[in-house]
Amino acid sequence: GAGVSQSPRYKVAKRGQDVALRCDPISGHVSLFWYQQALGQGPEFLTYFQNEAQLDKSGLPSDRFFAERPEGSVSTLKIQRTQQEDSAVYLCASSHTDRVNYGYTFGSGTRLTVV
């Protein structure tokens, strides 16, 4: 597609519920990133994929967070047993590996609200 597509756009989850957030990167983009943006803050890095390989997951806040990109295109961020502190906008971004200085293309994000 023309841009990075994320779904759902909004998600309300009851505390303790599992959620799955989807990211469709730009076709052909090798690199894929997940960021978490709390209200009033800048985005914070969660994890990075190069094709299907998850090269860095140092930003995942706990073992309740899990991300995958099994075929090197679509990625899913899963959060188990959601807590109120997980409420945030989750942004996905993609890029050509060799165009890192041109910036990443971000999606519009999924706003997760845990009640």
Added chain:
Amino acid sequence: AQKITQTQPGMFVQEKEAVTLDCTYDTSDPSYGLFWYKQPSSGEMIFLIYQGSYDQQNATEGRYSLNFQKARKSANLVISASQLGDSAMYFCAMREGQGTYKYIFGTGTRLKVLA
């Protein structure tokens, strides 16, 4: 310590005027990249401009220019001839080191352009 500092939570500018958004950074790595992103109310982060630490000249992209003062560790964004559509959150970000991919974002500045 904050790696990226944006001290202006909010700014107003009159349409057609120029505005400067401040950003200071902190790193001991001689190789780094500085980025500015725009985040409209729709949520996606839009890449505006990039400055490499070894670049001799200030970056420019259309109405956007980056006032890079390396010794002062500042990378201010200048928007000339402001338009109503420039109203958005603006984030300064840094990538440290060669071949890195993680952004460190500031907390952002909300710009409102007045008609």
